Amino acid sequence: MAGMNDLLDAIDALPGLPDTAARLIAALHDDTTAPQEIVQIMRYDEALTSLVLRLGNSVEYGRPGRIFNLEESISRLGRMRVLQACLQMQVSGLLDAAGESFGLRRGAIRRSAVGGAVIADELARARDDVAADEAFLGGLLRDIGKLVLDYRYGEQYIRSLAPHLRAGQNVMWAERAAFGFDHAQVGEALGRAWHLPDRLASAIGCHHDPPAGASEHDPLFDVIHAADVICLWAGLGVGDDGLAYPLSPHVRDGLRIDRSLAEALMMSAWTHVRQLDNIGNGSETAQEQIL
Amino acid sequence: MSATSDQHHADAVPGRIEVGVGDLAVSADPSTTLITYALGSCIGVTVYDPVVRIGGMLHFMLPNAKLNESKAQSLPGMFADTGVPMLFRACYDLGAVKERMVVCAAGGAEVLAEDGHFKIGSRNRTMLRKLFWKNNILISGEDTGGTISRTLSLELASGIVRIRNNSKERVLWPE
Numbered sequence: 151m152a153g154m155n156d157l158l159d160a161i162d163a164l165p166g167l168p169d170t171a172a173r174l175i176a177a178l179h180d181d182t183t184a185p186q187e188i189v190q191i192m193r194y195d196e197a198l199t200s201l202v203l204r205l206g207n208s209v210e211y212g213r214p215g216r217i218f219n220l221e222e223s224i225s226r227l228g229r230m231r232v233l234q235a236c237l238q239m240q241v242s243g244l245l246d247a248a249g250e251s252f253g254l255r256r257g258a259i260r261r262s263a264v265g266g267a268v269i270a271d272e273l274a275r276a277r278d279d280v281a282a283d284e285a286f287l288g289g290l291l292r293d294i295g296k297l298v299l300d301y302r303y304g305e306q307y308i309r310s311l312a313p314h315l316r317a318g319q320n321v322m323w324a325e326r327a328a329f330g331f332d333h334a335q336v337g338e339a340l341g342r343a344w345h346l347p348d349r350l351a352s353a354i355g356c357h358h359d360p361p362a363g364a365s366e367h368d369p370l371f372d373v374i375h376a377a378d379v380i381c382l383w384a385g386l387g388v389g390d391d392g393l394a395y396p397l398s399p400h401v402r403d404g405l406r407i408d409r410s411l412a413e414a415l416m417m418s419a420w421t422h423v424r425q426l427d428n429i430g431n432g433s434e435t436a437q438e439q440i441l
Numbered sequence: 442m443s444a445t446s447d448q449h450h451a452d453a454v455p456g457r458i459e460v461g462v463g464d465l466a467v468s469a470d471p472s473t474t475l476i477t478y479a480l481g482s483c484i485g486v487t488v489y490d491p492v493v494r495i496g497g498m499l500h501f502m503l504p505n506a507k508l509n510e511s512k513a514q515s516l517p518g519m520f521a522d523t524g525v526p527m528l529f530r531a532c533y534d535l536g537a538v539k540e541r542m543v544v545c546a547a548g549g550a551e552v553l554a555e556d557g558h559f560k561i562g563s564r565n566r567t568m569l570r571k572l573f574w575k576n577n578i579l580i581s582g583e584d585t586g587g588t589i590s591r592t593l594s595l596e597l598a599s600g601i602v603r604i605r606n607n608s609k610e611r612v613l614w615p616e
Contacts, residue, residue, distance in 0.1 A: 253608075254479075255478060255479075258479065308607070309608070312607075320553055382481055382482075382552065383481065383482050383552065383559070383561045384462070384483075384502060385462045385479055385480070385481050385482070385483045385500075385502060386462075387479075388479040388480070388481035388590045389479070390590060390606075390607045390608075391590075392481065392550060392587075392588045392589040393481050393482065393550050393551065393552045393562075393588045393589075393590070394588050395552065395553065396553050397552065399556075402558060408558070409558070409559050409561075412559055412561070413503055413508050414508070414509070416502060416503065417502075417503070417508070417509050417512055417519070420462060420502070420519070421512070
């Protein structure tokens with residue numbers, strides 16, 4: 151049986167986040183970082199600079215009476231929004247090729263990531279205890295563990311689970327029995343290796359089984375979990391593991407998710423995914439559409 | 442006719458039309474294979490006229506267009522009650538005849554341990570059966586329910602409908 155150490159080796163061997171993204175995560179996460187330092191990191195990434203300038207000057211942030219420069223745009227957007235834009239841009243390429251370990255076809259993880267981000271964002275906007283930007287990021291990144299499993303095991307991963315699959319049990323149980331870890335734990339480890347904010351990494355780690363107990367409960371975890379399950383219902387990211395991930399009753403009740411809300415969120419996710427597809431994967435315009 | 446797919450841009454294969462969620466495709470070209478991937482609670486429907494070798498496929502996500510009528514206008518294939526009639530009409534337009542049509546369905550899976558709050562897959566299955574019953578259409582092959590993901594394909598040269606799950610493939614029609 152492989153262990154988590156084996157996986158950590160695989161994480162080390164994975165292509166890391168692009169340098170700009172890695173430095174920006176660290177800088178944006180540190181409240182003491184001066185805006186000028188963020189500008190210095192960002193200005194060498196032309197595409198990201200261009201995106202932040204456009205977002206900062208968009209009507210979403212108030213009708214501008216003048217053109218805002220990069221530093222002003224960052225202030226207008228807020229740090230989490232800038233981080234969201236950065237990761238959306240930088241991670242989508244990594245996610246596009248991911249999914250082989252779960253029998254997913256090229257593009258499926260990226261689509262599921264976008265769908266999950268949109269659903270998490272909408273669920274968070276209906277609450278006052280979860281920031282929509284943070285929820286968006288959690289929804290976007292929740293399955294990054296599959297990047298590591300693709301790299302380490304490829305299509306053999308899901309096949310190795312077969313002897314451990316039991317009727318009525320979710321796939322994570324089989325993953326732990328076969329490998330000693332599950333893909334959510336691997337995602338959390340990768341998130342920490344990428345220096346994502348601690349709460350986000352934890353949300354990735356428990357996106358299939360968010361804790362219900364008062365001491366560990368976090369509404370962000372609930373939102374990411376719900377977004378993941380609703381994505382599956384919408385046919386986004388359905389791999390060889392099928393629909394073997396239940397919606398936790400405490401999340402269903404806590405977020406007041408009923409069938410009509412779930413169906414509306416499914417539609418919303420697909421609307422955004424299709425918009426992205428129609429525009430063309432990877433174009434700057436596409437990124438603007440979903441941010 | 443829409444033939445977009447959630448993956449076709451990535452690895453399109455000549456002669457293969459990939460049908461994405463909320464899409465439908467029909468063809469009268471016998472060299473064509475229609476295929477849809479990752480059917481979870483969604484349902485894939487195939488129709489085929491073996492005499493003229495015309496066939497079509499729909500991948501719908503939700504049972505009823507009343508949920509979002511404006512969306513149903515732009516994406517009728519997203520819903521059973523708008524997508525299924527459109528699928529049949531598109532095949533009739535190409536020359537297929539209702540009485541000869543072979544109809545198969547796959548998908549409609551349910552989330553593990555779902556305790557009846559949502560029933561996304563089962564509501565899709567119920568709506569499909571209701572539509573077929575009202576229109577005197579018999580299902581020739583069906584592989585629905587459970588918690589598994591399915592890939593559904595229809596080969597127009599032969600009319601063979603295949604189901605694939607976890608690398609295992611079987612023929613759904615002819616039995």
